[in-house]
Amino acid sequence: MSAAGAAMAALLLGLSCEGLAAGKPAKAASKQADPETIKLVEFFVQAPVADLPPEAVPYFMEVDTGALPTRLLHRYLAKRVELQSLKRLAEGKGKGSLRRLGQDPQTTCGDPDILTPQALGLLRKMGFNEYKDTEVSFLMKETSCTQCELRSEFTLTVIQLQAKPGRKRPAVRFLFRDDDPIIALLAHYYSGTRPRNTSFFGIGGSPKCRY
Numbered sequence: 001m002s003a004a005g006a007a008m009a010a011l012l013l014g015l016s017c018e019g020l021a022a023g024k025p026a027k028a029a030s031k032q033a034d035p036e037t038i039k040l041v042e043f044f045v046q047a048p049v050a051d052l053p054p055e056a057v058p059y060f061m062e063v064d065t066g067a068l069p070t071r072l073l074h075r076y077l078a079k080r081v082e083l084q085s086l087k088r089l090a091e092g093k094g095k096g097s098l099r100r101l102g103q104d105p106q107t108t109c110g111d112p113d114i115l116t117p118q119a120l121g122l123l124r125k126m127g128f129n130e131y132k133d134t135e136v137s138f139l140m141k142e143t144s145c146t147q148c149e150l151r152s153e154f155t156l157t158v159i160q161l162q163a164k165p166g167r168k169r170p171a172v173r174f175l176f177r178d179d180d181p182i183i184a185l186l187a188h189y190y191s192g193t194r195p196r197n198t199s200f201f202g203i204g205g206s207p208k209c210r211y
Contacts, residue, residue, distance in 0.1 A: 074118035145209035
């Protein structure tokens with residue numbers, strides 16, 4: 001394994017010790033984060049993923065968003081989503097084409113991630129694309145996955161933007177990483193053709209939760 005590959009594996013091991021709970025909304029801070037926490041967040045949001053220290057990942061993922069200065073908040077929220085998605089991609093490679101064979105449908109996986117519009121914009125620059133609810137429904141049907149399972153087994157990220165003053169309902173967005181293999185199935189959604197097991201997915205066929 002290359003040095004970069006080993007570093008990534010160590011980082012993902014650090015993430016495996018961390019839950020994938022949805023991000024909490026930023027709230028007014030009683031006090032600002034201590035200088036060491038600020039330095040850690042500054043490093044994490046600037047460095048390539050492979051250069052991040054695995055032992056510091058759990059601490060980074062639990063940083064109080066309300067204690068971060070605005071200049072770091074948006075980048076922190078986007079980086080946290082990126083790391084969560086990379087963990088799911090890495091775990092999925094070892095599960096084969098059927099992710100939840102013999103398991104009951106997963107219906108509870110926490111609330112959406114609460115992001116700022118600025119953080120959402122950053123995610124679009126980090127390899128994420130937004131999809132319509134009809135596209136997500138198509139993927140649920142073709143993979144026999146619940147929406148919750150698309151969030152836990154693939155890189156579906158359900159984003160709830162912070163509500164604007166005077167609006168009753170905050171906007172909700174659906175995102176996948178571009179390198180998630182499940183995205184290839186959307187080619188059939190756009191063309192109106194039926195999915196087939198192609199060499200793109202390998203011998204196991206297209207990814208599903210169950211038959």
